[in-house]
Every structure is written in C-alpha cells, then in structure tokens.
Amino acid sequence: MTKLFLIKADFTDPNADTEGKRYFCPSCATVKGALSYYPELEEKLDVEYVDFKRPRPAIIDLIGEENQSCPVLILDEGAKPVSGNIEVKSANGKLFINETDDILKYLSETFGIGYPH
Structure with missing residues (x-):
C-alpha cells in the first residue's frame, strides 16, 4: 500500500521562538485538505502522522535520513x-514523491480524484 507521511499539527519549534508557539506544516495541511475532500483516499493510502522534531525514524527506515521532509508519499x-510532469525520486529501493504539488497530481492520476487548479 502506498504510504503517506504528514507532520502532526500543533507542534512547537524551539529554534523558531522561545514562547512555545504552536505551528502546523502548510504543505502537510494542503495534502490533508485533499484527503478531507476525498475521504476514500484514507482507505487507499496508509497515512501516518509523524512528529515535527527530527529525526523521523519511520521515514528514515524507508528512504533515508536525507529524505525525511514532509509531506512524503512512498x-x-x-x-x-506516472506522467512525466511528476518528479518521482528513489532511495533504498523505494520510489517516493516529496513535492506537495506532485503528490496531489499523483493522487489525481492514480486514484481519480480532482486535479489541483
């Protein structure tokens, strides 16, 4: 099953501020928004939410430390x-997509949901 990693919302980032502000990842929120528009995707994807703090072992185990950014679709x-307009990368024998627009295009092409516009 295709696996989607997203960062959990409401994280803090001590490197960004010392006040304990809560944050969310805009790119992950965009993909999560597509999942809310098309809830059938949740049955077709293995969605896992990871902590903002690195390292992110669940991703590293699959595609390496240098590829632990989110969102990522393995x-x-x-x-x-996929069509040539989607950048698919490879690491540890796995294919993955880690650009938000490309993830959304892949979901459109593969699962028949609407295209981003």
Whole structure:
C-alpha cells in the first residue's frame, strides 16, 4: 500500500521562538485538505502522522535520513507509472514523491480524484 507521511499539527519549534508557539506544516495541511475532500483516499493510502522534531525514524527506515521532509508519499511496489510532469525520486529501493504539488497530481492520476487548479 502506498504510504503517506504528514507532520502532526500543533507542534512547537524551539529554534523558531522561545514562547512555545504552536505551528502546523502548510504543505502537510494542503495534502490533508485533499484527503478531507476525498475521504476514500484514507482507505487507499496508509497515512501516518509523524512528529515535527527530527529525526523521523519511520521515514528514515524507508528512504533515508536525507529524505525525511514532509509531506512524503512512498509508492507501493508495482505502483502505476506516472506522467512525466511528476518528479518521482528513489532511495533504498523505494520510489517516493516529496513535492506537495506532485503528490496531489499523483493522487489525481492514480486514484481519480480532482486535479489541483
């Protein structure tokens, strides 16, 4: 099953401020918004929420420390080929997409949801 990693909302970042402000990841929120528009995706994807703080072991175990940014979509073995306008990367024998727009295009092409516009 294709796996989607998103950062949990309401995290703090001591490197950004000392007041304990709560944050969310705008790119992850965009993908989460598409999931809310198309709830059937939750049944077709293995969605895992990870902490903002690095390292993120669940991602590192699959595609390496240098690729632990979110959102990231790790494609299932035998995943459907995608059009040339989606950048698919490879690490540790896994294919993945880590650009928000490309993740949304992939979901549109693969699962038949609407395209971002």
